Amino acid sequence: MALLHIEKAGYCPRCLRTATWDDSELLSCDWCDETFIYDDVWDDFLDIDGRIIERKASIFLDELIEIARTKYNTDVVHINREQQKKVFRTGQRGGFVIEETQSWILLDGFADELDRIIILAHELGHAANFHHDYHRNQELYESHYGDPAGRMRREQSAWRYAVQLLKEVGFTRWEDFLSITSYSIGSYYETVWDPYKKWFIKEYNQEPVQFFPEKLEFMKSLQAKIS
Ligand SMILES: [Zn+2]
Ligand SMILES: [Zn+2]
16 A cells, blocks of 8 residues: 555544654644644643644544454545545545455545445445455455456445444434445446346346345345344
């Protein structure tokens, strides 16, 4: 991840987005446009007047980041528009990236906090899928990239884990969650599965085998997990 230079970055104590360290104990957050002093005795951050920093970010972000780091060895990185141009497709707002033993979740730092919580939970769902279902076997995981059915199953798996993770941290904005999920998974049916299905029918004169539910059925199963 040389592109993002994350070896010299941390989480902003105020907004929890990615902020960069200089060579001393100073941490600068471009999102808050502020510089903070790290007090290693108290493991706290002070502002330049010596006051302990008040968090603006919600507990959900805190806890999801903590789960990412402790359970899935995954760091969360907020990226700006310039960085997004290099690593995101149009419309993409999050990503899960694996590099040997470490992995990263990339998040659109400009998204509002509720969106970032939901996107983070989804990407963390990919991390959970990679960890639990692939046993961190990167080669196997990536070998499924080109397989439309595999991609659909992985997306649905990530949303299922997202429900579990959000419940674990006490999240309650489920209407918002379902609306983002419906939009996101819908775009996968439209751009990944439907074109493949059309091609398959044309090529083989039959429908491809589908080991995952249709969108409506999938959304209902998620809703059932929530309530
Ligand atoms: Zn900040
Ligand atoms: Zn996804």
